[in-house]
Amino acid sequence: MGERSKSYITNLLGTYDIALGGERPFDIVVHNDRLFDRVMLEGTLGLGEAYMDGWWDSPALDQAIHTLLVHNIKANLPVDVGLIWSVIRGKILNLQRLRVREVGEKHYDIGNDLYSAMLDKRMIYSCGYWRNADNLDAAQEAKLDLICRKAGLEPGMKILDIGSGWGGFLKFAAERYGVEGVGITISKEQAAYANAHRDGLPIETRLQDYMSLEGNFDRIISIGMFEHVGYKNYRTYMQKVRSLLADDGLFVLHSIGGNRTQSHGDPWSEKYIFPNGMLPSQRQIAAASEGLFVMEDWHNFGADYDKTLMAWHDNFEAAWPVLSQQYDERFRRMWRYYLLSFAATFRARYVQLWQVVFSPKGQAGGYTSVR
Numbered sequence: 436m437g438e439r440s441k442s443y444i445t446n447l448l449g450t451y452d453i454a455l456g457g458e459r460p461f462d463i464v465v466h467n468d469r470l471f472d473r474v475m476l477e478g479t480l481g482l483g484e485a486y487m488d489g490w491w492d493s494p495a496l497d498q499a500i501h502t503l504l505v506h507n508i509k510a511n512l513p514v515d516v517g518l519i520w521s522v523i524r525g526k527i528l529n530l531q532r533l534r535v536r537e538v539g540e541k542h543y544d545i546g547n548d549l550y551s552a553m554l555d556k557r558m559i560y561s562c563g564y565w566r567n568a569d570n571l572d573a574a575q576e577a578k579l580d581l582i583c584r585k586a587g588l589e590p591g592m593k594i595l596d597i598g599s600g601w602g603g604f605l606k607f608a609a610e611r612y613g614v615e616g617v618g619i620t621i622s623k624e625q626a627a628y629a630n631a632h633r634d635g636l637p638i639e640t641r642l643q644d645y646m647s648l649e650g651n652f653d654r655i656i657s658i659g660m661f662e663h664v665g666y667k668n669y670r671t672y673m674q675k676v677r678s679l680l681a682d683d684g685l686f687v688l689h690s691i692g693g694n695r696t697q698s699h700g701d702p703w704s705e706k707y708i709f710p711n712g713m714l715p716s717q718r719q720i721a722a723a724s725e726g727l728f729v730m731e732d733w734h735n736f737g738a739d740y741d742k743t744l745m746a747w748h749d750n751f752e753a754a755w756p757v758l759s760q761q762y763d764e765r766f767r768r769m770w771r772y773y774l775l776s777f778a779a780t781f782r783a784r785y786v787q788l789w790q791v792v793f794s795p796k797g798q799a800g801g802y803t804s805v806r
Contacts, residue, residue: 440471451506453499460495461502467491478515483703483776487769496771497745500779517702525699525713531665536621536644537710538663543600543622548761550601552754553747558601558628561659561689562740562788566806571746574739579607582656584805585732585792586687588612592653595619595679598660602629602640609636617650619643645672648679654687655680661690662712666698669715669723677727677795686728686793690715691740693786708773714786728793731802737787744778 445455454462467490473481485491493499554560555575563574564581582604588594590613596605599618602625608614615637620626621644629640645660655676664672676686693714699705700713715723724730751758751770759767780786792802 437468437472440475441468444471444474447508447511451502451508453502461493461498463499464492465490475513476515477517478509478512478702480517480702480706481515483707483769483772486772487707487765489768497748497775497779497782500776501782504779504783504785515702518699521699521702521705525666525697529665529667531663531668531711534711538712539621539623539625541710542708543620544624546761547601547624547628549751549758552758553751557603557607559603560600562691562736563743563746564736565739565742566736571743571750574743574746575603576607579604580611581805582658582687582689582790583608583612585734585790586654586656586685588614588654590614593617593651594654594656595648595650595652597645597648597655597657597676598663599625599629599640600658601625602632602638604656604658605629605638605640606633606636609638614654617641617652619645619648645675648675650679651681652679653681653684655684656687656689658689659691661688662709662714664715665711665713666715666719669719673723673727680795682795684795685731685798688720688789688791688793690720690789690791691737691786692716692720692789694784704773707769720789720791724793728795729797730791731794731798732790732792732804734790734804734806735787736790737781737784740781740788741778744774744781748774748778 448455448463455465456462470485470490473485550558550560555571557575559575559579562578563571564578565574566577568574568577588608592614594608594614594616596616596618599605599620602618605616605618608616618629618638618640620640620642623642626640626642680686691714693716696716696718697713700709700711705712721730748771751774755767794802
């Protein structure tokens with residue numbers, strides 16, 4: 436392929452007003468001409484790995500990828516082997532159940548030092564709510580309070596947080612709304628951190644898979660966990676939540692969502708960031724919950740994830756002199772590519788952030804939407 440791949444991609448980028456070796460922030464500098472064949476053969480996996488390997492750069496990586504996305508570059512490239520394998524694997528296997536703890540071990544357990552440097556003071560690893568916020572801490576507190584109000588939390592309620600991370604939501608809800616709660620995570624590091632920072636509040640975090648849960652809860656919250664469930668398990672997940680929720684309770688689901696129904700994730704993200712991750716669509720969430728819940732409210736603030744990811748990126752880069760003592764340069768490029776490419780994806784509105792409120796039987800008199 437060689438020169439033919441280079442000529443094709445160079446001309447294609449030219450139609451998007453992206454120059455190779457140009458001086459604008461969104462232009463691309465190529466350090467290894469093997470990049471062109473790699474992208475033609477391996478698609479997004481090859482593009483991401485080539486960046487990790489130092490084969491190309493862009494002064495403003497998020498702007499470059501955003502430009503590629505808004506021009507739908509995928510439509511002008513051949514179907515690649517990475518995508519084909521991802522589709523086949525998603526159809527044949529149910530890796531989200533076969534390898535339940537893999538994403539915990541490979542992503543969430545890589546180091547609390549990294550996450551504490553990158554995230555806000557409450558260690559919230561999901562989209563902030565920037566409507567009236569001007570910094571990351573404020574945006575995350577606004578998001579936590581938004582969820583509490585959507586769930587109608589009241590003192591004395593017992594709540595469950597499925598995918599509770601470092602315990603930030605449970606702690607906030609107990610402090611501000613007087614609830615008691617249980618959180619579950621499949622990350623050893625998250626569970627240890629959460630339980631060490633309870634500050635005497637009536638909350639606990641368990642290292643546990645959601646399918647082994649028992650009990651009855653007044654409210655159930657799930658923030659940024661549904662992306663790990665897998666399309667073959669959406670219905671089972673919803674059935675499990677329904678079995679745990681009081682008849683007069685509410686379930687608030689906070690999840691990234693895709694614009695199209697799919698049965699696989701992105702090849703690069705699956706390999707390096709979120710093993711076995713995939714995004715639910717509107718159709719999949721609706722079908723999974725049908726007959727189990729009344730959908731009371733659906734709120735999309737996906738554009739806020741762009742701001743959140745850029746704030747995380749700024750924190751990560753600022754902390755790199757210290758983090759570099761534990762992580763190498765290839766990790767730095769991988770993590771930078773993750774944060775900036777995801778920011779670009781949300782900026783282009785390719786993916787969304789949804790908060791959906793469910794009730795088992797419909798709230799008497801109706802549900803009042805909270806924004």
